[in-house]
Amino acid sequence: MYVANPEQERKEILKRYRALLNAWNTGAEMKNKRMVRKAFNLAVNAHKDMRRKSGEPYIYHPLEVARIVAGEIGLGETSIICALLHDVVEDTDYTIDDMRRMFGDKVARIIDGLTKIKELFDHNTTSAQAENFRKMLLTLSDDVRVILIKLADRLHNMRTLGSMTHEKQLKIASETIYLFAPLAHRLGLYAIKSELEDLALKYTEPEIYNSIARKLEETSAERTKFINKFIYPIKKALLAQGLVFDIIGREKSIYSIWQKMKAKQVPFEEVFDIFAVRIIIDTSYENEKYQCWQAYSIVTDFYSPKQNRLRDWISTPKANGYESLHTTVMSHSGQWVEVQIRTKRMNEIAEKGYAAHWKYKEKTSGESGLDRWLNKIKELLQSPDSNALAFLDEFKLNLFADEIIVFTPKGEVKTLPSNSTALDFAYNIHSEIGNHCIGAKVNHKLVPLNNVLKSGDQVEIITSKKQSPREEWINYVVTARAKSFIKDALKEQRKKFTEEGRVKLEDLFRQLKIDMNRNSLLRLQECNHISSTIDLYYRVAKDEIGLKEIKDCMQQHDKSGWLNLITRPFVRSKPSIPHKFAEEVKQQLINKEISTNGNAEVEYRISDCCNPIPGDEVIGFVPPDGGIWIHRTNCPEAIQLMSKYGNRIVKINWEGAEAGTFLSGIRLVGFDNMGLLNEIVNIISSQLNLNIRSFHIDSTGDVFEATIMLLVHSTDDLNKLMTQLKKVKGINNVYRISRLADTPAR
Ligand code: MN
Numbered sequence: 001m002y003v004a005n006p007e008q009e010r011k012e013i014l015k016r017y018r019a020l021l022n023a024w025n026t027g028a029e030m031k032n033k034r035m036v037r038k039a040f041n042l043a044v045n046a047h048k049d050m051r052r053k054s055g056e057p058y059i060y061h062p063l064e065v066a067r068i069v070a071g072e073i074g075l076g077e078t079s080i081i082c083a084l085l086h087d088v089v090e091d092t093d094y095t096i097d098d099m100r101r102m103f104g105d106k107v108a109r110i111i112d113g114l115t116k117i118k119e120l121f122d123h124n125t126t127s128a129q130a131e132n133f134r135k136m137l138l139t140l141s142d143d144v145r146v147i148l149i150k151l152a153d154r155l156h157n158m159r160t161l162g163s164m165t166h167e168k169q170l171k172i173a174s175e176t177i178y179l180f181a182p183l184a185h186r187l188g189l190y191a192i193k194s195e196l197e198d199l200a201l202k203y204t205e206p207e208i209y210n211s212i213a214r215k216l217e218e219t220s221a222e223r224t225k226f227i228n229k230f231i232y233p234i235k236k237a238l239l240a241q242g243l244v245f246d247i248i249g250r251e252k253s254i255y256s257i258w259q260k261m262k263a264k265q266v267p268f269e270e271v272f273d274i275f276a277v278r279i280i281i282d283t284s285y286e287n288e289k290y291q292c293w294q295a296y297s298i299v300t301d302f303y304s305p306k307q308n309r310l311r312d313w314i315s316t317p318k319a320n321g322y323e324s325l326h327t328t329v330m331s332h333s334g335q336w337v338e339v340q341i342r343t344k345r346m347n348e349i350a351e352k353g354y355a356a357h358w359k360y361k362e363k364t365s366g367e368s369g370l371d372r373w374l375n376k377i378k379e380l381l382q383s384p385d386s387n388a389l390a391f392l393d394e395f396k397l398n399l400f401a402d403e404i405i406v407f408t409p410k411g412e413v414k415t416l417p418s419n420s421t422a423l424d425f426a427y428n429i430h431s432e433i434g435n436h437c438i439g440a441k442v443n444h445k446l447v448p449l450n451n452v453l454k455s456g457d458q459v460e461i462i463t464s465k466k467q468s469p470r471e472e473w474i475n476y477v478v479t480a481r482a483k484s485f486i487k488d489a490l491k492e493q494r495k496k497f498t499e500e501g502r503v504k505l506e507d508l509f510r511q512l513k514i515d516m517n518r519n520s521l522l523r524l525q526e527c528n529h530i531s532s533t534i535d536l537y538y539r540v541a542k543d544e545i546g547l548k549e550i551k552d553c554m555q556q557h558d559k560s561g562w563l564n565l566i567t568r569p570f571v572r573s574k575p576s577i578p579h580k581f582a583e584e585v586k587q588q589l590i591n592k593e594i595s596t597n598g599n600a601e602v603e604y605r606i607s608d609c610c611n612p613i614p615g616d617e618v619i620g621f622v623p624p625d626g627g628i629w630i631h632r633t634n635c636p637e638a639i640q641l642m643s644k645y646g647n648r649i650v651k652i653n654w655e656g657a658e659a660g661t662f663l664s665g666i667r668l669v670g671f672d673n674m675g676l677l678n679e680i681v682n683i684i685s686s687q688l689n690l691n692i693r694s695f696h697i698d699s700t701g702d703v704f705e706a707t708i709m710l711l712v713h714s715t716d717d718l719n720k721l722m723t724q725l726k727k728v729k730g731i732n733n734v735y736r737i738s739r740l741a742d743t744p745a746r
Pocket of ligand 1: 086
């Protein structure tokens with residue numbers, strides 16, 4: 001519990017203010033502290049009666065955000081002032097005009113942007129998260145500092161998330177993973193990105209976070225020994241050649257280790273590249289490239305490099321400004337080690353991102369990567385018909401995608417997401433070029449328009465006036481821009497076809513002497529699985545539905561009426577969760593003003609993507625059509641839902657639900673021996689009295705893998721079962737899965 005002590009707090013505020021000035025002062029130039037002091041005084045005064053959830057004075061927060069902005073992102077005076085004042089307009093009586101009068105137009109505009117974003121994210125009772133994010137990016141084009149300060153704000157909120165309610169923690173952590181960490185990555189703020197990811201994991205999956213953190217600590221001494229041995233000869237040789245450098249072993253973040261464990265389905269012990277060795281060379285700008293390659297040559301003198309693992313981001317930096325030389329080499333003890341070679345300047349950019357880049361800007365030339373990135377975002381925002389959700393997904397895809405760099409025939413550089421095709425390239429140049437593209441010449445060789453481009457390709461697009469976009473083109477492209485242009489063109493074409501199809505269908509019905517009315521149209525749609533009349537006309541116009549199809553459908557329908565009734569898809573019965581539980585949730589719904597469509601009872605549905613069972617940490621999602629979907633909190637779909645529709649998430653607890661049974665699964669790996677299967681079934685059915693739903697077994701040689709889906713009451717059942725099975729001789733590993741097709745859940 002935090003106990004307020006005014007005198008101590010006053011000292012602490014001044015201490016934190018000095019820490020801010022120190023962080024700022026690491027830069028060389030002379031600082032004028034007058035305006036920063038003024039902002040500080042104003043913020044202290046404005047927030048003087050406010051406290052954070054933890055009980056601490058509110059002013060700690062803007063002070064810490066300003067310190068991150070100065071020290072960890074490397075921004076200057078204007079940004080520090082804005083960070084100090086970022087919550088003032090939102091939370092106190094001061095207005096934007098006050099800010100303008102006291103601190104000038106630039107500061108006022110940035111604070112205005114921050115206030116708007118805050119409104120979007122903190123009071124999201126009306127609009128969905130996706131739309132908020134879109135709006136946020138719109139403000140981004142005004143001044144990129146808005147987004148950088150917002151990231152600092154989010155980072156400090158994540159660092160202090162402990163005092164929030166659990167529900168709030170999950171919402172904020174999900175948003176962070178879904179939006180803010182990728183954004184930080186995209187801006188080249190690697191250190192902030194990793195910290196955001198780790199903190200999010202800490203709150204969404206505390207057990208996993210803690211277990212990895214513990215294991216990292218336990219193995220730390222061993223790792224240090226290994227690294228020292230590995231770098232010893234390199235160090236000696238670098239010194240002998242007169243290089244000035246630092247060489248360190250860098251641990252991977254907990255989050256990225258966890259990602260790797262999941263992707264490769266291996267335990268912690270089998271994630272070998274838990275660290276990378278980094279060589280940071282101190283040299284002049286002119287000598288950078290030469291000395292980095294010199295170091296590369298020394299490293300590979302001692303250790304042989306892995307084929308195809310050399311990444312040269314020095315000759316062509318990533319679009320977010322990242323420069324480095326990466327290689328993976330074989331150590332003498334048979335372990336692969338990633339070695340990163342870069343200069344001090346490159347390292348600072350990699351850690352702090354663009355703000356650091358700006359400092360060196362006068363030394364580089366041409367359009368900066370940041371401008372290019374901002375332009376790309378503007379382009380995306382202006383793309384036609386992007387509804388907010390589709391936009392968010394596509395944008396996210398673009399954020400995560402790695403990039404390739406290709407050239408126009410004139411040698412102009414274009415940056416595209418990897419897996420882009422010739423058609424993406426065409427749309428990147430102009431929508432008309434895309435719409436009329438029939439193929440391309442890649443490095444002077446003729447290729448089809450779905451040819452996937454590689455970095456370094458030179459691409460020339462071939463067009464024809466007769467060409468127009470086709471349905472399958474959607475599958476040929478990966479960029480959001482190309483997709484939305486193609487969709488638009490197809491929609492236009494569709495409109496034209498609709499009228500043609502309607503006339504044609506009228507004629508067909510007339511030939512068959514059937515009335516063309518609502519009923520007959522619906523019937524025809526139903527047996528061809530078409531959802532709208534427009535689509536029906538379209539398919540008729542394209543001759544996909546003709547006389548024969550209509551005849552078949554009308555006849556079949558007559559005799560199969562009763563059959564429809566019994567072949568209806570199986571409806572899942574709802575789990576038996578008692579009403580006491582329902583009452584609590586209903587109260588939450590009322591608080592959030594979400595209707596349950598007048599139903600007296602709320603219907604629970606267990607999501608089959610993650611198959612939660614009592615004992616799991618879960619959330620409830622209320623879709624607009626009523627009912628509540630229950631997901632595990634670590635389910636990827638739940639994370640998406642939480643970040644997109646934070647206001648539709650309700651807290652669920654399982655109290656009393658163990659009366660029912662729930663589908664879950666386990667997978668076991670072991671060595672086949674006589675009677676083993678028998679023993680497994682015996683434990684499940686006879687000893688623990690659980691019902692098996694399905695049992696799949698795969699064996700290669702002596703090794704077998706069994707996947708068992710079964711009905712359990714709670715995680716207790718499952719844990720008991722797994723402990724028992726682990727004791728069986730021959731079984732090597734047992735883990736939980738959610739679905740038959742799943743990778744391990746935990
Ligand atoms: Mn804030």
